[in-house]
Amino acid sequence: MKVGGTAMRSIWLEPDGWSVGIIDQTRLPHALVTDRLTTLGEAGKAIRAMRVRGAPLIGATAAYGICLALRDGASDAALDAACAILAATRPTAINLRWALDDMRRSLAALPPSGGWPPPISALPRSATRTSPSTMRSARMAPPSSAKRRSARGAARRSTC
Numbered sequence: 001m002k003v004g005g006t007a008m009r010s011i012w013l014e015p016d017g018w019s020v021g022i023i024d025q026t027r028l029p030h031a032l033v034t035d036r037l038t039t040l041g042e043a044g045k046a047i048r049a050m051r052v053r054g055a056p057l058i059g060a061t062a063a064y065g066i067c068l069a070l071r072d073g074a075s076d077a078a079l080d081a082a083c084a085i086l087a088a089t090r091p092t093a094i095n096l097r098w099a100l101d102d103m104r105r106s107l108a109a110l111p112p113s114g115g116w117p118p119p120i121s122a123l124p125r126s127a128t129r130t131s132p133s134t135m136r137s138a139r140m141a142p143p144s145s146a147k148r149r150s151a152r153g154a155a156r157r158s159t160c
Contacts, residue, residue: 003032011052011060018071020064022046025053037061040069040082047089047096059095062086066103079107 001008012021014036024033026049035051037043043065046052052061069082083100090096 010057011064013064020061020068022052022061024051026051037064038068040065040072040085043068044085044089047086047093055093055095058090058093059099062089062096062099063103066100066107070107079104 001010008023010023010025013019014021018038020037020043022035022037024035027033035046037046043061047058047061047065052058065086066079066082069085070078072078083104087097087100
């Protein structure tokens with residue numbers, strides 16, 4: 001979207017590589033207010049309070065929320081707890097479930113390392129990518145692998 005003639009996203013990785021910026025959508029259209037999410041709790045509150053709205057943005061916020069949660073502990077138990085917390089914020093949100101499932105699969109494939117947790121910017125592209133169907137609904141350009149993944153993405157079910 002353009003704000004004052006300048007292109008802007010509704011969610012972005014902050015320059016520090018550890019936190020996430022959002023536009024507080026409860027303040028639109030009367031004011032443009034941005035906020036910084038630095039913890040799982042803040043990401044969950046943003047989803048629950050509808051500061052982020054729309055299926056694509058809710059899913060992206062949840063994916064970033066998982067990354068923020070794993071900064072405090074990168075265990076399978078921490079991942080399960082983060083998925084449960086975020087899933088409870090909007091129990092009927094399909095893209096939220098998809099994002100949590102995709103993050104779980106992406107992170108399970110990573111080998112343990114001494115450099116954990118990496119900043120969000122160091123995660124594999126698949127760990128922070130939006131699904132092809134979500135991108136179409138948000139009118140975003142899909143990555144080149146979107147055609148291969150679209151059939152799989154439609155059949156995903158929640159495991160969180």
